[in-house]
Amino acid sequence: PADVAERAGSLAARLRVRLIEGRNDTWLRHAVTESAYLSDRVTVDDPAGLAALLSQEQRDGLLFALWLLSGARQKSASTPLTVHVTCREIEEGDETGGNAFRLSIGVNGVARRHVDPATWDAIGSVGTHDVVVGADSLDIDIDCRVDPTIPANAPAARAVARPRGI
Numbered sequence: 753p754a755d756v757a758e759r760a761g762s763l764a765a766r767l768r769v770r771l772i773e774g775r776n777d778t779w780l781r782h783a784v785t786e787s788a789y790l791s792d793r794v795t796v797d798d799p800a801g802l803a804a805l806l807s808q809e810q811r812d813g814l815l816f817a818l819w820l821l822s823g824a825r826q827k828s829a830s831t832p833l834t835v836h837v838t839c840r841e842i843e844e845g846d847e848t849g850g851n852a853f854r855l856s857i858g859v860n861g862v863a864r865r866h867v868d869p870a871t872w873d874a875i876g877s878v879g880t881h882d883v884v885v886g887a888d889s890l891d892i893d894i895d896c897r898v899d900p901t902i903p904a905n906a907p908a909a910r911a912v913a914r915p916r917g918i
Contacts, residue, residue: 778796778802778804780798780811780839783815784796789823790822793822794822794837795836796837797836797837802853803839809877812877813876814855817874817875818857820870821857821859826861826866831860831861834858835857835859837856838858839855841854851897851899852879853895854896855879856892856893857890858889859892861889862888862889862890864883864890867890878894878896881893881894881895
């Protein structure tokens with residue numbers, strides 16, 4: 753009985769680790785890694801699984817924007833084109849309110865003039881955005897509004913979907 757209890761405890765600990773890992777594996781990470789086109793160009797950093805909060809329209813717009821950004825003409829062949837997506841909760845006191853999170857897209861190796869104009873409409877469907885332009889890079893910050901009526905199962909999703917203190 754003692755060795756059975758020890759084995760059960762070990763299995764439970766491994767299961768908890770796998771469940772925690774799975775929480776961070778969102779549709780966005782799956783879409784990028786499963787795409788032969790995006791997987792070599794785009795990386796995703798979404799530790800809280802916030803991308804799961806996006807509506808279907810926002811998801812479609814984000815994937816389309818990533819597709820267009822990944823296919824933009826590079827400024828030079830010596831600078832590889834890379835796209836990095838980061839999702840973070842908005843700091844307390846930010847003017848966007850409790851039903852939003854920040855999604856940042858960093859693009860290196862491309863000038864803004866080489867980005868397809870449809871990219872900006874696609875990004876606009878995800879949320880309001882600001883763009884900082886560098887010599888061969890773009891930093892796009894998107895404030896993603898979240899509809900609190902959309903069911904979300906992740907604990908992080910429930911926390912973001914409701915204003916704190918209610």
